[in-house]
Amino acid sequence: ARVFYSSGNGPSKGEQVPQAAPVAVFKLTQDFTKDQFPTKVNLGVGAYRTDEGQTWVLPVVKRAEKIIVSDDRLNHEYLPILGLPEFRSSVSRIALGDDSPAIQENRVGAVQCLGGTGALRIGAEFLRCFYNGNNNTKTPIYVSAPTWENHGAVFTSAGFQDIRPYKYWDAQTRGLDFVGFLSDLESCPERSIFVLHACAHNPTGTDPTQDQWKQIAQVMMRRKLFVFFDFAYQGFASGNLENDAWALRYFVSRGFELFCAQSFSKNFGLYNERVGNLTIVSRDTDNLKRVLSQMEMIVRTTWSNPPSQGARVVALTLTSPELFSEWKDNVKTMADRILLMRSQLKAKLQALGTPGTWDHITEQIGMFSFTGLNPKQVEYLVKEKHIYLMSSGRINMCGLTTKNIDYVAESIHEAVTVVQ
Amino acid sequence: MSRPGSRLYKKGVNQNEDPGAHMFTGTTHTAATASPETRLLFTLEKDAQDRKVHLTGKEYYSEEGKTFELHLTGKIKQQLSADPTLRPEYLSSLGLTKFTQRATEVALGKRSQAILENRVLGVHTPGFTAAMRLGAELLRHWYDVNAAWCGPVYLSSPCDDSLAGIFQAAGIQDIREYYYWDDKQRDICLDKLLEDLETAPEQSVVVLAASAHCPTGADLSQNQWAVITQLILRRRLFPFLMLPAQALCYGDLERDAWPVQLCASNGIELLCAQSFSHCFGLYGEAVGHLLCVLKHNSLLLSVQSQADKIVKSLWSQPSVGGARVVATVLSNPAHLVEWQGEVKHIVERCMLIREVLRERLRLLGTPGCWDHLTQQRGLYCCMGLNGQQVEFLSKWRHVYLLPSGCLNVSAINGRNLSYVAESIHLALTTSL
Numbered sequence: 108a109r110v111f112y113s114s115g116n117g118p119s120k121g122e123q124v125p126q127a128a129p130v131a132v133f134k135l136t137q138d139f140t141k142d143q144f145p146t147k148v149n150l151g152v153g154a155y156r157t158d159e160g161q162t163w164v165l166p167v168v169k170r171a172e173k174i175i176v177s178d179d180r181l182n183h184e185y186l187p188i189l190g191l192p193e194f195r196s197s198v199s200r201i202a203l204g205d206d207s208p209a210i211q212e213n214r215v216g217a218v219q220c221l222g223g224t225g226a227l228r229i230g231a232e233f234l235r236c237f238y239n240g241n242n243n244t245k246t247p248i249y250v251s252a253p254t255w256e257n258h259g260a261v262f263t264s265a266g267f268q269d270i271r272p273y274k275y276w277d278a279q280t281r282g283l284d285f286v287g288f289l290s291d292l293e294s295c296p297e298r299s300i301f302v303l304h305a306c307a308h309n310p311t312g313t314d315p316t317q318d319q320w321k322q323i324a325q326v327m328m329r330r331k332l333f334v335f336f337d338f339a340y341q342g343f344a345s346g347n348l349e350n351d352a353w354a355l356r357y358f359v360s361r362g363f364e365l366f367c368a369q370s371f372s373k374n375f376g377l378y379n380e381r382v383g384n385l386t387i388v389s390r391d392t393d394n395l396k397r398v399l400s401q402m403e404m405i406v407r408t409t410w411s412n413p414p415s416q417g418a419r420v421v422a423l424t425l426t427s428p429e430l431f432s433e434w435k436d437n438v439k440t441m442a443d444r445i446l447l448m449r450s451q452l453k454a455k456l457q458a459l460g461t462p463g464t465w466d467h468i469t470e471q472i473g474m475f476s477f478t479g480l481n482p483k484q485v486e487y488l489v490k491e492k493h494i495y496l497m498s499s500g501r502i503n504m505c506g507l508t509t510k511n512i513d514y515v516a517e518s519i520h521e522a523v524t525v526v527q
Numbered sequence: 528m529s530r531p532g533s534r535l536y537k538k539g540v541n542q543n544e545d546p547g548a549h550m551f552t553g554t555t556h557t558a559a560t561a562s563p564e565t566r567l568l569f570t571l572e573k574d575a576q577d578r579k580v581h582l583t584g585k586e587y588y589s590e591e592g593k594t595f596e597l598h599l600t601g602k603i604k605q606q607l608s609a610d611p612t613l614r615p616e617y618l619s620s621l622g623l624t625k626f627t628q629r630a631t632e633v634a635l636g637k638r639s640q641a642i643l644e645n646r647v648l649g650v651h652t653p654g655f656t657a658a659m660r661l662g663a664e665l666l667r668h669w670y671d672v673n674a675a676w677c678g679p680v681y682l683s684s685p686c687d688d689s690l691a692g693i694f695q696a697a698g699i700q701d702i703r704e705y706y707y708w709d710d711k712q713r714d715i716c717l718d719k720l721l722e723d724l725e726t727a728p729e730q731s732v733v734v735l736a737a738s739a740h741c742p743t744g745a746d747l748s749q750n751q752w753a754v755i756t757q758l759i760l761r762r763r764l765f766p767f768l769m770l771p772a773q774a775l776c777y778g779d780l781e782r783d784a785w786p787v788q789l790c791a792s793n794g795i796e797l798l799c800a801q802s803f804s805h806c807f808g809l810y811g812e813a814v815g816h817l818l819c820v821l822k823h824n825s826l827l828l829s830v831q832s833q834a835d836k837i838v839k840s841l842w843s844q845p846s847v848g849g850a851r852v853v854a855t856v857l858s859n860p861a862h863l864v865e866w867q868g869e870v871k872h873i874v875e876r877c878m879l880i881r882e883v884l885r886e887r888l889r890l891l892g893t894p895g896c897w898d899h900l901t902q903q904r905g906l907y908c909c910m911g912l913n914g915q916q917v918e919f920l921s922k923w924r925h926v927y928l929l930p931s932g933c934l935n936v937s938a939i940n941g942r943n944l945s946y947v948a949e950s951i952h953l954a955l956t957t958s959l
Contacts, residue, residue: 263840
């Protein structure tokens with residue numbers, strides 16, 4: 108028999124609530140924080156760090172914030188449901204390019220969202236309601252194997268029942284399993300939804316080449332697959348905004364209707380201001396209008412009005428030539444430091460004669476690298492060397508500095524030679 | 528909660544074409560169906576009349592007809608922007624701890640038994656709607672691990688038009704109404720309210736405004752709350768309380784929250800959604816909070832982990848800016864005094880407008896009793912006008928009220944008071 112509490116308003120509602128499993132990367136950070144070892148290294152977190160191991164407020168962001176905070180004419184109302192207009196148009200523009208025919212044809216829309224997560228969620232909710240029939244929760248969602256650990260949860264919470272992996276990372280070659288990827292594209296049900304990483308794949312750092320993207324696009328068009336880009340690292344990957352947007356722009360130029368979830372957490376260092384955007388490329392203006400009206404209803408029951416602070420910083424920066432130029436420099440600074448750490452890590456591993464090939468360290472791009480270390484070797488690094496990384500072997504290059512890179516390289520060497 | 532949006536999308540919109548021809552079904556024929564409030568807003572925007580008076584906004588408007596942030600808010604923002612210790616890091620999913628601690632305290636009181644017994648969870652959310660949505664999502668999973676709870680949830684009649692949609696978006700379809708505002712009495716009708724809740728099934732969720740009821744401005748009295756809490760206990764209902772404009776009724780955060788404290792002190796398990804937008808002028812900054820008061824400390828961890836999971840799939844973590852301002856002020860006695868001074872001004876102005884409007888209607892000989900204007904407090908009041916009269920006002924006088932006949936008193940000022948009073952008088956005396 109159930110036990111009923113005699114006081115209060117009946118059996119506790121919380122009684123049945125199951126405890127959810129903690130998200131791995133945050134547990135890693137917790138363990139790192141508790142560790143007392145003097146030369147511990149955190150290669151697990153997903154935020155940029157300077158060579159001093161500090162977070163970095165971009166100088167351009169400081170400037171923009173000063174301007175905003177002293178602006179008397181600022182309107183202090185709720186933002187419109189779809190967000191700050193100048194933010195929406197400028198960020199879609201930065202993704203698609205000023206000369207984008209889709210923009211010129213007025214078939215590009217945007218929804219300001221709470222970070223990249225919010226953009227994915229709003230897009231996912233819309234697709235569940237209106238794509239491939241109404242409320243078709245059985246449409247398969249394909250996410251790369253592996254992918255950002257939150258992708259599945261977002262689409263599941265939006266109501267989709269069938270989340271599947273598409274082949275991506277080849278552990279043997281430490282590169283892209285392109286043949287496997289293509290075969291999944293060919294064999295999946297038509298009209299499946301694919302979550303593609305526009306650049307700087309998380310967690311592997313391995314992106315398709317331009318030729319490979321072209322082939323991917325061809326198959327997706329033929330098989331009527333839906334393209335949902337996750338674009339969290341524009342500028343941060345290669346240091347160049349246009350290069351990082353190549354895949355997205357290519358797909359748009361091929362005539363795809365698509366969604367693109369953008370995040371400005373990393374490339375503006377605005378992690379806790381939750382600056383994201385869902386860019387929508389539609390077949391025509393009329394359809395775009397309808398899509399946006401439905402998006403508005405979805406947003407209305409989620410957060411109603413997005414926060415303005417981060418969006419203002421981004422909008423101001425992107426629309427002022429001087430600030431825009433400074434921002435590009437700041438982004439390049441971050442990207443260059445990562446590239447430097449990559450080349451140094453590879454060089455040191457090679458100099459140490461560490462078994463295996465390490466070309467992938469410099470071939471991969473963006474914040475993350477899939478080192479190829481197996482879980483036992485990872486455990487060794489964590490327990491014996493106090494170097495924290497994901498059990499998948501993923502490291503955040505930003506955790507490396509000129510001061511700790513020798514220690515890390517030597518430790519990896521040790522792990523690989525001692526542990527099989 | 529800003530401009531009224533459209534009613535929730537209808538499921539099962541028919542599509543008649545080959546799926547390949549159009550990317551999205553359901554959007555090929557219709558844009559989202561517009562609620563009366565959206566149509567109203569559309570008309571308002573197209574109205575080029577200089578004399579148009581917009582009384583439907585959700586924010587507090589100054590005498591100059593503008594929204595503004597408190598002077599103190601501006602000062603704190605300047606301070607924070609120059610603070611080198613503030614790092615651009617991801618927050619936890621539950622938000623800024625300093626903020627949730629203060630928000631919890633101003634809802635329950637610092638010496639609350641529930642806080643002392645550590646059975647309270649506070650979640651910082653990006654705004655009030657987000658807090659409601661998180662609460663709705665938590666409720667869906669609370670009753671049975673294996674089955675999703677789908678209601679019923681009881682909302683007041685009338686209520687903010689987005690509430691039903693929020694619960695439905697969380698998968699809770701069974702939404703019902705309880706009697707609240709009575710047009711004839713121009714007040715809450717407690718008898719009918721109790722009648723409706725008496726028949727509510729056990730475990731029903733009842734959404735109640737702790738203060739500043741939107742859109743009527745009519746709040747339950749202490750005596751009425753006493754009766755309602757007894758009903759809640761007896762019928763085993765679950766209250767979901769709302770504080771969308773905390774401090775705007777009496778200029779005192781805790782005083783506006785006393786119904787929350789009453790329920791908590793009766794051992795009632797509850798959810799409470801709060802917003803600090805209005806009392807800090809932080810409208811664009813999404814400063815919301817969801818308070819969960821549980822029966823036992825042993826439940827805290829599991830509710831926390833569920834909240835974490837839900838938040839990670841909605842917005843990952845909340846935005847920090849506005850919350851920092853609120854936490855800074857609420858943690859500092861000197862700031863609090865300054866803050867109280869500014870809020871007092873807002874509250875007093877609302878009261879003054881109510882008095883003046885009531886007096887003006889009396890002088891005009893407008894039929895009906897207008898005592899409720901000054902008996903109620905806060906931003907909103909219900910004028911008791913019917914649909915035709917509301918339409919008359921918008922069409923012929925370019926004075927816009929909410930379709931329910933309610934209005935935002937702060938939008939009335941020295942320049943439009945006469946015109947508004949006259950217009951209301953005309954609406955009630957012209958035979959339509």
